[in-house]
Amino acid sequence: MFESLKRKHFSFDDYRVKDKIYFILKFENERSYIELRDSKGKKVDTDAVIATNEYDNSILQKINEIKEKDEFNINWDDEIENKSERLYLDNNSFLVDYLLKSESFINENKMKIELAEEEINLELIIEKVEEKFKAKINFNNNLDYKIISQTHLYSNGKIYLIKNIGDNYQQLKEFEVEIKDGYLNKFLSIFYSYFTNIKCQVEGFSIKKINSISLKPVIVFEKIDVDKYLHLKIGLNLDNYDFEFFKEFNIKKVVDINEKSKDIYIREVDYNKSVQAFDDLFKMLKKSKDKSEFFIDNDYIIMSNNFAKEFLQKKLHYLINHFELYGSEKLNEYKIKISKPKLTFGLSSSIDYFEGDMEINIEDETFSVVNFLKMYNKDKYIKLTDNSNVIIEKKFVDKLNRIFDEKKGEFNVSFYDLPVIEEMIETQQLKTVFSKEIEVYEGFNEIEKVDLNLKEVDAELRNYQEYGTKWLKYLYENRLGGCLADDMGLGKTLQAIALIKNIYTDKKKIVIVVPTSLIYNWENELKKFTPDLEYAIYYGNNRDFKVFEENKIFITTYGVLRNDIGRIKDIEFDTAILDESQNIKNINSQISKAVLLIKAENRFALSGTPIENHLGELFSLFRFLNPKMFGTVNNFNKKYIVPIQKEGNEDVSKELKKKIYPFILRRKKRDVLKELPEKVEQTLYVDMNTKQKKLYNERRIFFKEVLDKQIEREGVKKSQFFIFQALNELRRITSNPESFSENRITSSKRDLLMENLQDIVSNGRKALVFTNFLNVIEKIEEDLTKEGIKYLVITGATKKRQEIVNLFQNEEEYKVLIMTLKTGGVGLNLTAADSVFIFDPWWNVSAEQQAIDRAHRIGQDKTVFSYKIITKDSIEEKIELLQKKKRELIENIIEEDTMMSKSISESDLEYILGE
Incomplete structure (x- = not known):
């Protein structure tokens, strides 16, 4: 009966009140929550009401699900009455996206809350007010805001999407404070450690990210108590931070502040x-047979008297080399001392080497070097006449071994070692024996006082260029060689020309050796800046050796020098300047050998990338600049390459950096050209098409099998040539599969490149395209011709490069310039372009940076966009990841990311060719 009127299914919702539901956003102590009210403004329970529209009902359902889940969670810290009933958005931030789509999402003033169109960035602004730093959080110049969640911010009736600022967003307001004196570095360290994606500005300072830093493990010998128990405290430390700081805060980034240069450095x-x-320390303790003799409580260690004596006797030499030790004077009770020995000399000295006798002084007792080393190598400590044992830091012994040849029983100390060994020498002897040498080194701190005549140079040198020229002249005056290693585009040629003008007399001969592509660039610069200086170019098939008799300034090329060194080596020059000195990076090349035969009183090098691949290139450079600095190549390998590259010894790395620091001057564009437009670097990833991927994987598997057998048979070192061939073929397949398939398979990169170039050209802009393969240039030419885009090309075979550069710079019709990376990487000014494409990236990041710097240099007035095109799931992507791992080595030496080892290890190969 009445079948048509019966319910299809039963629900208690049929008896609930249907009403307009409002979701009201409220705040309590900076936390946001949602309160539900009906059309009359009364609070409602989600279980007792149904909204009048389906979308709001779906939100109610979500809220009920959250409540059900929360019933299983007990909050023991709940102090606020009815707190558990509140729906806090920080715990349920996903709900914000649902609420924003509802017409019923309002604030306490009954204003509908909407999603702002733009995504905004938060900023921490630190200003100086009456000599005090004050911090405030800002967005879009608006200070009235509330943080809802890691990704949402509320202000004036709108919700803004923000980049995820991290789990500690509720504490962000705490950073709107006046910063205590001397606390800025700690304040920023905490800020960067606890928040992400928030920009920071500090008035009067530049902020820079640099390489990571290791904290120093610390042991504090606190006391020996009345029961003779030794109390130790362990922790972490860093210069300019106190011992407790890293205990109190979970620090992930630290900040160093250089007040002089007004730079702030952020380090992971x-x-x-x-x-x-610490793990090693605990293992050493736990190896003890009697565990009752010591007690560990997190960061506190207590040792019995007998245990402490034995442990320190055996292990203190390890602790002193791996920990910073404080309170070591308390160990006198155990007849143990920690002392810094000092070297005492009976030396005569010259600018090259020191010669004579040397002894070691410890606690007013004197030891011969031979006896000292014998005692240390046997016991790891030195026994004094009062029977106390002196623990010596291994760093001191390692340095001693580097300057003392035990087999010959003599020292090998040069003028250039002084910055490294000065802390090993007694202060009085340092001042007397090495007074002249110290004066030279101290002079580097007063470069600004060097006398310089710039009136006859037809250019207005920037401050950093004037300083660079003074630095070169100071080296010249002291007969020292140096490398001006400024970034590309900072005017190294101009600084060198200004030096030439300052030192030139009609009695001095000066030779400038350059790559072929830069001969006429140097000629143009000399004419432009010093039109009264006479010079000669020694180059070409019909070169005449008589120019060396008739002139004083000469420009030649590395190739010509190599071929004619038999005659040039007999000429006595006052000064030799190598431009793009990375041309002598291979110590065994004919060019390097020829350069060493140049007779010159003064030697200088110019290079934006003084080291491209490995530390051996640094040796090759300084073998020319200051031949006595490192001695033989075997000596350099033993002292530096093996400890740094194979053993990862940071102390030796710092020592090498300290040694070369006065003789390499490097400035980066971001530091000295504040007015230079921004450079935006981006990686564009592209997938291989099906056919390309099939070909790539077939060859990858083939090469892996072949190389596995080759390496097993010959070893990885003897297989480098085969490895290079294999990697190069895979690399070409990612960028140029056409050459392996008779054009049946096309490169996915070409389509991506053309899309970008069409967009750039349609907007009236110009672009540079760099590739390593001539076949790729031909294919890009075909694509550009098809699209009607006018272009120019420069390769190694191009003769009149400057004419092509002039066309590109001055003629609007030419929109794209294609170059091989090697040809276009140096000497060319291409500021007409504001977009740069690296079509097929490889090991040498420095070469890529040089290419980009063809456009991003003095004279550029537009933001430069650089794009590196990488094929996904290919050798290119894996090499990019390997680059990041290996880049730190040279950053630690000259603070420049140019280190990419071409010598591939077996593990690297497994990673590259594996799945």
């Missing part, structure tokens, strides 16, 4: 070495 904190040191 690397805890690995510190953790390893």
